[in-house]
Amino acid sequence: MFRLYGNLFLENPEQRLDEGQLASLTKLMAAIQSLENRTAIAREKEYNLEDKFDEFKARETLAWRELGVARPPAFLIPPAGSLDAPVACHLHNPTFHVEDPYKAITEDPSSPTIYQLSQAGFSSGNCFLFDHVSRRDETEIYLSFYPDKVRHIHENFALELRRQMKAVVEICWGRSVRKRMLECVDLVPLPLWGEYKDVTLHLEYENGQFVRFVVFVYHPQFFCYRTTSSESGRKWRGLYGRQQDLLLTVAARLGGITYHTGFYEHQHNPGVYGRLSAEQRATKEHLIAEALAQLRIASPELFKEMDTRRASCTSWDVQEYAPEIERTVAPVTANTTAQGGFPEVISYDTDMRRLNDSFSDLNLALRTECSLPSTIPTDLALQYSELTLISEFDLSPEALTSWIQSQEGLKIQGKPIGTNDELVLSFRLLHRFGEAQIPGSVILIAYSVAEAYIYNVCKTRKSSIQDLIGPPTDPHRRIMHLKCRKCAKRVHDTWFAYYARRDPEVYVCQTLEAGCGRLECSGRTALIPANPWQKHIMARRGELENAPKDTGGAWAGYIIRSRTESQDLPDVVKIACLGCKQNQVETTQIDARPRWTIERIPRYLAPRRRCSVCKQLKYWRPVSQTIAIIDTPTIAHIWGKMKKEGLDLNEYPRLPGLFFANMPVEDKIKAFKKAKMDRNNKGTD
Incomplete structure (x- = not known):
């Protein structure tokens, strides 16, 4: 076994790594061993955390006042635990989602994040807990509206704490912390191997000296998006829960503390975290509204940008997809006349309103299912959320995947989107000019597809052809x-x-x-x-x-009866889906425009339609057993063979008996030519 540091033992690297990887590991091991030999860090003399926090609090509240607003110092939350702890938990910011927001403590068990940490084995008893942003606010509010001046004060204090803490392992929770750490700190990646091959540690260097291991993990809130009650939820937990457990096991062993093995894959229950009473929820909403009012004064330009964004119909550069027509035109019918008078059998206008309403319902469902804030547009809230870490479309929030997969206009040949590649293809089809850059995460691509589809279908449009x-x-x-x-x-x-x-x-x-x-x-x-x-x-x-081109098969005018020729035949035919019939279910429709062959005993041309019940594209047969049938491929096959031999039957007599005769093509051609010659001779006489 190979000991990396602390209690973390790995397989022999010589059996797992190539020569280049071994050489890199040898260099890093020298730095790791030097950390183990150091007994203390160069901390400032008499560094008093409480005094330093008071100084930070004074700077922060002064900055707000200089921006024209007084923000309460009571919502500035100090770190928890000891600076001498072997492990540090680096969180992003405290929120109002606690039982008592006025209680200025980090380790609040009513916080869903803190409660998860304590259940997993991380607390002020063995860790130093601190936030990147110490003010209690919604994360999305900070990311959207905090002025740079205040951001710098918070971040500088967090970096100051990092310089003073003794922790040899720092666990960074969530994408926002990860992003800033990668931008602010000198980190060298160290991929592990064997049992831990899916883990990449980062070694932090300061002034050329290795100071600690940094481990990036998912934010606790990430695991509240899905329960294990569905197959996709269990897949989610098996993928991301196992990965989280592996990362936290490595961090705990490096730091010499105990982690509750398998917590996120097997023990975590989203339903027990962050339950607030109606009164507590009302307090939370009031404080969020109050914070937004304060920030609107401090950051008017940022709010102006957001208001403009809200006012636009879409945040993506999309092109029109539906035909250029007015939505309320009446349906066309078999007895269409130039004067109009078409019955309102189908109202696309109503369907489009329903579709638009369903998109509003989707946004509400996403905010509820994923705990997204209502203070900013949904796409921006998703962009700031941990959901951007989702790697597969079928693991996206169920509200979003089910909505997308239920839209007929987002299917291809009746097949709904099911994979990442199909999702990207849909994005390209909806953004045809290529000016919209594909977002960097599955969840943002999926929401963009939904948003662009709604915009393309439901936007108001007029056309010069709506009367046609x-x-x-x-x-x-x-x-x-x-x-x-x-x-x-x-x-x-x-x-x-x-x-x-x-x-x-x-x-x-x-x-x-x-x-x-x-x-x-x-x-x-x-x-x-x-x-x-x-x-x-x-x-x-x-x-x-003008009369439309006959692109439904050149044979139609030859072998299919015209409307006049069909006057003595049924006006409508009741038909049944063959796909459903195979499953011993009868799904029927009415064919209001039946087509018949010109044979002496006409045969009904079976239509091919997609069934709304079995979802298959099948030929439909008459319910009545007395109606003879024929299908399109049979006619097209015969027509194609004749055409291949250079015979254009539109120039020959309409002889259905000869057309369908079971005889060699050569003999048919001779017979048709003879019939044409006889007709011409008869005309001459």
Whole structure:
């Protein structure tokens, strides 16, 4: 075994490290051994912590007064424990989330952070506990609104305490402390090996001399975001709880104190921390409001920036995704007329209001689930929170993942976002011009995707073509699976599909000026239906005013009956999903625009739709067993074989019997040519 320091023993490094790593370790071990041989630090003579804190308190309150506001000194909280303790716990700041905010003590068991530390084995009895910011405030308030002058006073006092403490191990709790320590202190990383291969220590140097180990760990609040009641919660605890236990075990062994092994993975219970009464919560909210009022006087420019941010509809540079149309246009129908009069079967306006309301509910749920402050915008609160340390999308707050995965317009081919790569792709598709930088954490990417989606869908927009397009009357046709015309890659589905009024079967496509959003795609393109048989047209007035192109298959005009030819056939057909039928469930719809072949005994052309019940994209068959059917691929296959041989059947007689005949292609071609010749000869006669 190899002893690194204190009670920390590792496997033989010669069996785990390469030559370069061993050489680096040898140099660091000389510095580590010199620390062990030192018996004391060069502390100032007669350094009195209580007196020094009083001096700091006077400087801090004076700075506020110079900024035009009197902030109460009662909320300045002194450190706890002894400067001679072997381990130091470096926290960020005390908050108002305690039973009695006016009690000026760091080691307050009603604080969820302090209670967790004590349960894990860290207290003033074996550690020196101090804050980077000694004033009681919400962390987000400090990060957003504290003037630099006051920040420096707090940070200088924290650094002064670090110079005076004897601790050979400093545990830095949370991302905010980690960020400042990496910026302010000379640290050299030391990755461990073997059982502790997931741990990286940092060696702090001061004036060229090694003074202590620094261990960065998650903030205790990080473990209050998820319980173990769900599978993702158990995965969370297994990943982050185990990692936290490993880090704290190393810190405790280096410092020669005891850690309650497995505390965060197996024993931690979020439900027991920080419970306040209604009266205590009211006091907390009052003090937060009071603090904000004071800071608005001291930092008016910072509040002005925040107010401007709140007033904007989004904090991301997003581009419009939905077609350029007014939301309240009426749906298109089979009996569309130039004068209008369309029944309100689908109201996108109502759906968009509901969608916007659901986003407001999401923000509230995030603030509740993750204890985010209501004093700043949600994206900024997330940016300041420990949630930015989450590394996987499925471990993000359940409120956010479930909201994103439930949005039809954030799915691709009906599949919801499930991985980090899919999340990044969605971000790119929503920020097509590439000007928005991808945030550095999964949680911020996820929230940006949600925010950009809402902005793109719900923003007020007008268009010169709104009289030419509308939603479908059939709710099952409102979702359209799309792809990029240029790169042919799949993009987000749209839940707000629009169709041409002149032909309700024709989907109206959106034109894009700078690619679909994928890195490999640039230049002018359009989002077209993924189904090659779906008729579609560009959202241009000239095209919409004229007869749409038949892009639903060139065979349609040849083998499918026109509306006039279908007059004696059923106007509607009740159809059932084959996917549900396989599971012994019958899901039915009404096909209000059935299509029939020109055969003597017409066959019904089975539509292919995504089922809202089984979620599968399947062909739908008539419920009535008396209706003969045929599917699109069968017709397209026959048509394609003829076309491959150079035969354009649109120039030949409509002979369904010959078209569907079971005979070699060569013989079919000869028969069609003969039929055409006979027709021409008959016309000559």
